[in-house]
Amino acid sequence: MERTPSALIITLLTDFGSTDYFVGSVKGVILSINPHVTIVDLTHEVASFSVAEAAFLLHSTYPYFPKGSIHVAVVDPGVGSDRRPLLVHAGGFYFLAPDNGILSYVFRDIPNYQCVELTETKFHLPARGNSFHARDVFAPVAAWLSRGTPIGQFGRGSHHPTTIPLPAPRHTDNALEGEVIYIDRFGNLITNITKNDVDHCGPRDQLTITIGDARCRGISRCYADGSQDAPSTIVNSSGHLEIFFYEGNAAHHLHAKIGIYVTVTGR
Amino acid sequence: MERTPSALIITLLTDFGSTDYFVGSVKGVILSINPHVTIVDLTHEVASFSVAEAAFLLHSTYPYFPKGSIHVAVVDPGVGSDRRPLLVHAGGFYFLAPDNGILSYVFRDIPNYQCVELTETKFHLPARGNSFHARDVFAPVAAWLSRGTPIGQFGRGSHHPTTIPLPAPRHTDNALEGEVIYIDRFGNLITNITKNDVDHCGPRDQLTITIGDARCRGISRCYADGSQDAPSTIVNSSGHLEIFFYEGNAAHHLHAKIGIYVTVTGR
Amino acid sequence: MERTPSALIITLLTDFGSTDYFVGSVKGVILSINPHVTIVDLTHEVASFSVAEAAFLLHSTYPYFPKGSIHVAVVDPGVGSDRRPLLVHAGGFYFLAPDNGILSYVFRDIPNYQCVELTETKFHLPARGNSFHARDVFAPVAAWLSRGTPIGQFGRGSHHPTTIPLPAPRHTDNALEGEVIYIDRFGNLITNITKNDVDHCGPRDQLTITIGDARCRGISRCYADGSQDAPSTIVNSSGHLEIFFYEGNAAHHLHAKIGIYVTVTGR
Numbered sequence: 001m002e003r004t005p006s007a008l009i010i011t012l013l014t015d016f017g018s019t020d021y022f023v024g025s026v027k028g029v030i031l032s033i034n035p036h037v038t039i040v041d042l043t044h045e046v047a048s049f050s051v052a053e054a055a056f057l058l059h060s061t062y063p064y065f066p067k068g069s070i071h072v073a074v075v076d077p078g079v080g081s082d083r084r085p086l087l088v089h090a091g092g093f094y095f096l097a098p099d100n101g102i103l104s105y106v107f108r109d110i111p112n113y114q115c116v117e118l119t120e121t122k123f124h125l126p127a128r129g130n131s132f133h134a135r136d137v138f139a140p141v142a143a144w145l146s147r148g149t150p151i152g153q154f155g156r157g158s159h160h161p162t163t164i165p166l167p168a169p170r171h172t173d174n175a176l177e178g179e180v181i182y183i184d185r186f187g188n189l190i191t192n193i194t195k196n197d198v199d200h201c202g203p204r205d206q207l208t209i210t211i212g213d214a215r216c217r218g219i220s221r222c223y224a225d226g227s228q229d230a231p232s233t234i235v236n237s238s239g240h241l242e243i244f245f246y247e248g249n250a251a252h253h254l255h256a257k258i259g260i261y262v263t264v265t266g267r
Numbered sequence: 268m269e270r271t272p273s274a275l276i277i278t279l280l281t282d283f284g285s286t287d288y289f290v291g292s293v294k295g296v297i298l299s300i301n302p303h304v305t306i307v308d309l310t311h312e313v314a315s316f317s318v319a320e321a322a323f324l325l326h327s328t329y330p331y332f333p334k335g336s337i338h339v340a341v342v343d344p345g346v347g348s349d350r351r352p353l354l355v356h357a358g359g360f361y362f363l364a365p366d367n368g369i370l371s372y373v374f375r376d377i378p379n380y381q382c383v384e385l386t387e388t389k390f391h392l393p394a395r396g397n398s399f400h401a402r403d404v405f406a407p408v409a410a411w412l413s414r415g416t417p418i419g420q421f422g423r424g425s426h427h428p429t430t431i432p433l434p435a436p437r438h439t440d441n442a443l444e445g446e447v448i449y450i451d452r453f454g455n456l457i458t459n460i461t462k463n464d465v466d467h468c469g470p471r472d473q474l475t476i477t478i479g480d481a482r483c484r485g486i487s488r489c490y491a492d493g494s495q496d497a498p499s500t501i502v503n504s505s506g507h508l509e510i511f512f513y514e515g516n517a518a519h520h521l522h523a524k525i526g527i528y529v530t531v532t533g534r
Numbered sequence: 535m536e537r538t539p540s541a542l543i544i545t546l547l548t549d550f551g552s553t554d555y556f557v558g559s560v561k562g563v564i565l566s567i568n569p570h571v572t573i574v575d576l577t578h579e580v581a582s583f584s585v586a587e588a589a590f591l592l593h594s595t596y597p598y599f600p601k602g603s604i605h606v607a608v609v610d611p612g613v614g615s616d617r618r619p620l621l622v623h624a625g626g627f628y629f630l631a632p633d634n635g636i637l638s639y640v641f642r643d644i645p646n647y648q649c650v651e652l653t654e655t656k657f658h659l660p661a662r663g664n665s666f667h668a669r670d671v672f673a674p675v676a677a678w679l680s681r682g683t684p685i686g687q688f689g690r691g692s693h694h695p696t697t698i699p700l701p702a703p704r705h706t707d708n709a710l711e712g713e714v715i716y717i718d719r720f721g722n723l724i725t726n727i728t729k730n731d732v733d734h735c736g737p738r739d740q741l742t743i744t745i746g747d748a749r750c751r752g753i754s755r756c757y758a759d760g761s762q763d764a765p766s767t768i769v770n771s772s773g774h775l776e777i778f779f780y781e782g783n784a785a786h787h788l789h790a791k792i793g794i795y796v797t798v799t800g801r
Contacts, residue, residue, distance in 0.1 A: 008565075008569045009565055009569065011558065011562075013558075016452070017451075017452035018285070018308075018310055018311075018552070019310055019312035019313075019452055020310065020324070020451045020452055021309070021310075021324050021327035021328045021505065022451075023308075023309075023310075024278065024280075024307065024308070024309035024310060024324075024328040024331075025327065025328050025331040028278075028307075028328060028329075028330075028331030028332035028333075028336075029331050031275075031305065031307070031332065031333060032331065032332060032333040035275045035276065035305070035333060038565065038569070039307075040558065040561050040562075040565070040573075041552075041557075041558070042555070042557075042558035043552055043553055043554065043555075043557070043558060045552055045553035046553075048452070048453055048514075048516075049514050057554070057555050057558075060555035060559065061555045061558040061559050061562060062562075063562075064559040064562030064563050064669070065562035065565065065566060066562075066565060066566040066569060069562075069565075077490060077491065077513070077514050078489075078490075078491045079490060079491075080488065080489025080490065080491065081489050081491035081492070083491075130488060130489050131489060131490060131501055131503050131504050132503075132504030135331070135504065136504070184551075184553075184554045185550070185551035185553050185554055185582070186582055221614065221664060222612075222613060222614025222615050222664050222665060223612075223614065223615075224611065224612045224613075224614065224615035224617075225615070234665055236665050236666075237665050237666030237669065238555065246611070247582075247583050247611050249582075283719070284718075284719035285552070285575075285577055285578075285579055286577055286579040286580075286718075286719055287591070287718045287719055288576070288577075288591050288594035288595045288772065289718075290575075290576075290577075291545065291547075291574065291575070291576035291577060291591075291595040291598075292594065292595050292598040294574050295545075295574075295596075295598030295599035295600075295603075296598050298542075298543055298572065298574070298599065298600060299598065299599060299600045302542045302543065302572070302600060306574075315719070315720055315781075315783075344757060344758065344780070344781050345756075345757075345758045346756060346757060346758075347755065347756025347757065347758065348756050348758035348759070397755060397756050398756060398757060398768055398770050398771050399770075399771030402598070402771065403771070
């Protein structure tokens, strides 16, 4: 059995917040096993228990890391129940996560993946309660993996991991109807309508984007081209259509929430 | 005099928040002296001036790091007064902290420790005001310590460090009465009643836990076994009895604050 | 052309917050190019779009890092417009920032600097939208710079970078009038009056500091010398006159905001 080439980077994506002892102890466990690995926080501020939000954030971040990086993504209300802890090897990356759909975008984007259930408890911390697998299961496995332990040693092959529905925009007669899937710290409204979808709707300056009662003509090239008093749109840095106010908070101005519909109409 | 083996890891635990220049300049000072050390943030979101909260968070985190790690814990309303800055060597770890009780759990759990007052100012930054010892005293000492400077060189031996009361549960005729000592980001209520205390109360499925007007029967094995509509309890990942709502916020539901009583009764 | 000596440290200062995918992807890009560099977060919690706040925070932090460090400072509402992305070499440090005034303190404090506009797109990520230069321009340039690419290769020499007004205290007949320029997480009010200014006003115990309706006599040596019920002042750790309440929040108590006047009067 060949050794996995050792990894330099472990990333963490959780809903643990940064006020408690959770993240610190996860890092302590990792560094106790591999003090030379670089740990990167993607974010720990996922809305509590929101698997869908975590899935989107992981999707928007992991491809920017070097191949071989280990991504630990834990939003895990089912911790300690019969939900399985997984290790997935896909597209040159490793993912450690509970089997609850947090890897749904990964499975969609990389159909060929290898999946292992973390059944080999010799790689876990001696049990102390059953409520913190990030520290007791995922952290030590990530650290041993970063030291080159082959993935097959962590457990048995696993199939049919859980996925959550990833809402896709719907085509109607003369429009494309999507929805807001994420709101960032600036209040920008990120939709599930991609650059590709937009390109199929027609020339950008002839598109009309409708959200609630508001209507925007054309798509801005950059934020500074938008208005401070009315919504504008942009194809943003993650390749999604986004509604924004220049130097303002679109979510507040439009009273918008995740799930609100957004329609793109050509001429 | 033997050199301390050089340390790879310095952790930081403070109430500095993450919005200001405090944490950044502490890290700059450390990396100017030892650019090869790994700095880990435990948290910087301790409630302002709350020594008790910092003490609990340190207690819940430091044991997970490799021996030799240097833990810098600074919640320090008395900075610049006559309170002493300390370096403590205990259980294979190093602790740098003001002498205000933040190390109380360490002293309780590791009775044999060595304590030095940081009187050797040649290891400190040239004074710029007297209000930021984390940057000007603790950071450079941590960095020199991580490079192997023996602890005796940082100052004179010190005794009788300050401790704060650590509330212990009280046994009454037929019950154990503890209190909530920490509320985490999920609103879970962490008590000072430990796994050991619980085990002495009787079989877990026959215990009744009372908090305010609410009453729980038995102790759940994992969060998913709890209810979304009523409080449940678990022995949590730090080995403490905890009151929670499944995918909910117990502190909000129960209007609970730190210090509220929690009672465990056997059959 | 000589190679820049390779840097060990890249710092990040932004208004991206820590809840989204922004910071994670910036780090991924850097580590993909130079997996051995140490990345330090100064803060990502600058008030959205506040160039002035970011400028002050950078000013208060960067000098504590080792020479050769690369400071990436991005608060960038004009991203993608015609504002220039800059690389500045000043005082032994490197700065990467949009040309919008965020480096104003650097230019004031280090008049001799070298400035390059980042026109060489071969060092940038292949364009994906035009709204995230931190990830697509500044991050890869920082990483290549940390690997020793000479700064002249990143673009053409640039002149007259944008600066913002840095409010200076005004001398009147018998007083010095400054203003609050920053409020920290504790609610301490940091003014633009420096230690040097204070020293010129007379003996510290004979000074009167006025802010709104409140008046303080003398300047405290440390926070613990102040009052919990009335404002006190200190020359703080960044060398600025600061108004505080001991273990309290001066901004709340005094209803103070950035820009409020503060006057120092000698006997």
